Amino acid sequence: MTQNIKPLFSPDQKIADEFALSASIVVHPGDCLDLLKSIPDEALQLVVTSPPYNIGKEYEKKLDLDLYLAQQAQVISECVRALSPKGSICWQVGNYVDRGAIIPLDTILYPIFSDLGLQMRNRIIWHFEHGLHCSRRFSGRYETIIWFTKSDEYTFNLDPVRVPQKYPGKKYFKGPKAGQYSSNPLGKNPGDLWIIPNVKSNHVEKTEHPCQFPVELIERLVLSLTNEGDWVLDPFLGTGTSIIAAIRHKRRGAGAETIPKYIELACQRIQQEIAGTLRTRPMDRPVYDPVEAGNSLTVAPWSKDATQMALLEKRPEYGESDK
Numbered sequence: 001m002t003q004n005i006k007p008l009f010s011p012d013q014k015i016a017d018e019f020a021l022s023a024s025i026v027v028h029p030g031d032c033l034d035l036l037k038s039i040p041d042e043a044l045q046l047v048v049t050s051p052p053y054n055i056g057k058e059y060e061k062k063l064d065l066d067l068y069l070a071q072q073a074q075v076i077s078e079c080v081r082a083l084s085p086k087g088s089i090c091w092q093v094g095n096y097v098d099r100g101a102i103i104p105l106d107t108i109l110y111p112i113f114s115d116l117g118l119q120m121r122n123r124i125i126w127h128f129e130h131g132l133h134c135s136r137r138f139s140g141r142y143e144t145i146i147w148f149t150k151s152d153e154y155t156f157n158l159d160p161v162r163v164p165q166k167y168p169g170k171k172y173f174k175g176p177k178a179g180q181y182s183s184n185p186l187g188k189n190p191g192d193l194w195i196i197p198n199v200k201s202n203h204v205e206k207t208e209h210p211c212q213f214p215v216e217l218i219e220r221l222v223l224s225l226t227n228e229g230d231w232v233l234d235p236f237l238g239t240g241t242s243i244i245a246a247i248r249h250k251r252r253g254a255g256a257e258t259i260p261k262y263i264e265l266a267c268q269r270i271q272q273e274i275a276g277t278l279r280t281r282p283m284d285r286p287v288y289d290p291v292e293a294g295n296s297l298t299v300a301p302w303s304k305d306a307t308q309m310a311l312l313e314k315r316p317e318y319g320e321s322d323k
Helices: 032-037 065-081 105-115 215-225 241-248 260-275 306-312
Strands: 025-029 044-049 083-093 095-098 101-104 119-127 142-149 193-195 231-234 252-257
Touching: 025 032, 025 241, 025 260, 032 065, 032 252, 044 215, 065 083, 065 095, 065 105, 083 105, 083 215, 095 105, 101 105, 105 119, 105 142, 142 215, 215 241, 231 241, 241 252, 241 260, 252 260
Parallel strands: 025 252, 044 083, 044 231, 119 193, 231 252
Antiparallel strands: 083 142, 095 101, 119 142
16 A cells, blocks of 8 residues: 655745744744744754854844854754754854954854763864955965764764765775775765865855855755754754755755845745755766866966976976975
8 A cells, every 4th residue: 555645845835934843944034042942852953054253244243252152152052952862063164353363263162062061073174265365364265064963872874975985996905805895885984174165156056145155065964964854953044055955855944044135035045946946066066177177267377487386396286296
């Protein structure tokens, strides 16, 4: 006998604005603390977000650092209460900048998570190639994802996020497995350094939000830290990326956003995802290499500096390797 099971998401899927366990998608138009207070204890499997960095973007008011941390602590505390014992929290952050000096936000947020009894499993470095160019320090080209769990019994699915092996033909050269392939046929662990393009002007996912993160970044966390049907929450939803990554892989998604134009964008993008029309960068697409692609802009219009080129040409990608 075939059981008639209602799909988790359908073309006429309604987006709720208040949390309910019977819902599948929630976009709360308001403060995240109001949303969090409506979520039952231990209902969430994954909390993943990129909070405001307190640097004065259009969606935030720059605060004294102590006040900013106190506000973050309120949100984090509620997230921990609503998190399953097997759940994870991933806080993706960059730097707070004060008169040209940087303060890595993950370092000053860590005690908040630790004091709430959470355990850090990884400090993931998200590396990207494009961003603002600095003139008085090296340009920032990475942010961090700090991953915490509520207990030692946490969900972790490695196989769905494995990446291609560097040497898939490698074999054991001695011992009882000599001659057998040593690599996992599904791929290798992606490690804690993730090279994923950030969402800039020519990115297929770009909206008017100034600090949008790519869907593939959150997909990797959703696939590895949750199972189908689980709840994923983003307390600072922006344009809906976390919910999109969740529902793409048959998870439930919830989030809060205070700015009307971002709420509208989030709902539009979520509906496009359900309809299968949302354009995103695929998870398995290699990072674009302009030299390999033969991009004419890689040819410098000025003469080469002999000293600088001597340094570059020793690197394999520029020709002769180190002797």
